[in-house]
Amino acid sequence: MPYSIKAAAARCGLSEYTLRYYDKAGLLPFVARDASGYRAFTDGDMALLHTIICLKNTGMRIDDIRTYIQYVMAGTSTVAKRRALLQKHREAVAAKQRAIAENLKEIDYKLAMYEDPQAAQLVARELAAASQDKQAANLPDAFAGIH
C-alpha cells in the first residue's frame, strides 16, 4: 500500500532529489520508514505533500512551509496559528495575482502594437522619440542610425 520514494515522486511530479531535500529541510517529518530504513509514503502523506506543493507553487518559502507542517504535527491546538499563517499567505498570493494581472495588461498593450499592421511605423516613432531624448540631453545616442 505505501509508496516508495520513486513512486511518490512520480505521483506528485517532484524529483526524488527534491523529496529527499524536502525531508532534510523538515517538510516531511510524517513520512515513516519501513524495516529497511526506506521511506514509505502513505495516501495520507501524499495528501499532506499535496498541500506542501500547493504552498510552494504559490511562492511560500521552505522555512514557512516547515512552520506550517510543524503546526500540523503539533495537533489541534495550533489551529489558530495555522489559520493566521494561511490567511497571511492567502493575501500575499492575491496581491501577486493582482500584480500579474496588471503586468499582463501591459504585455498585451505591447503585443497589440507589434500585431498592428503599421507596427513598423509605430516602432520607428518610438525609436525617433528615444533618439531625440538623447540629443536633447547632449548625450551619445545609442539609437542613432537604427531604422
Add this chain to the structure above:
Amino acid sequence: MPYSIKAAAARCGLSEYTLRYYDKAGLLPFVARDASGYRAFTDGDMALLHTIICLKNTGMRIDDIRTYIQYVMAGTSTVAKRRALLQKHREAVAAKQRAIAENLKEIDYKLAMYEDPQAAQLVARELAAASQDKQAANLPDAFAGIH
C-alpha cells in the same frame, strides 16, 4: 534632465546595485554616459526600463529579457521576433495565472476548514485518518499521541 543612477533607482524601485547588475548583464545598452562616465537615464530609457521590470515581474529570465532588448536595439526589422517572444511569454504568464488561481482555491478550502467553528474536530478527524493509514501499513505512526 537625465537621471543619475541614484535617481533612476528611486524612480523605478530597484536598487542601484540591481541597475548596475542589469547593465552588466546587457539589459541596458541604451543608457548613455555623460562626460564623466556616469550613467545618464533619459525619460525614454525609463520607459524601456519599465518594460524590463514588467517582464521581470512576470518571471521572464534575464537572458530572455536581454534577447528582447537586443531586438529593440536592432530596429524595426525585428518586430516579428519581438512579437513571437512576447506572445510566448504572454502564454506562460497566463498559464501561471491559471495555476495560481487553482492553488488559491485550495488554500481557501483549507482556510475555510480552519475558520469553521468546529475546526478542532475536523482537524482531529484528519489526524485520526492519517494515523490509521500508518497502522494499516504496519508503519511507525508519527501522528500517534497527538490530539
Add this chain to the structure above:
DNA sequence: ATAGACCTTAGAGTGTGCTCTAAGGCAACC
C-alpha cells in the same frame, strides 16, 4: 584645497532551491 557626496569598476559573497555524486546497504532473481 579639502571634505563630502556622488559616481565608476571588478570581483567576491549571499540566499534560495534544488541537483547531483560518492559510497554503501538491502532485496530479489539467476
Add this chain to the structure above:
DNA sequence: GGTTGCCTTAGAGCACACTCTAAGGTCTAT
C-alpha cells in the same frame, strides 16, 4: 554468491538574481 535495481546518507555543485566591498575617480561647496 553475484548481478541488478532499488534505497540510504553526507556533502559538493549549480543556477539564478542579486548584494556588497574595495579601490578609486568626479563634482560642489566652503
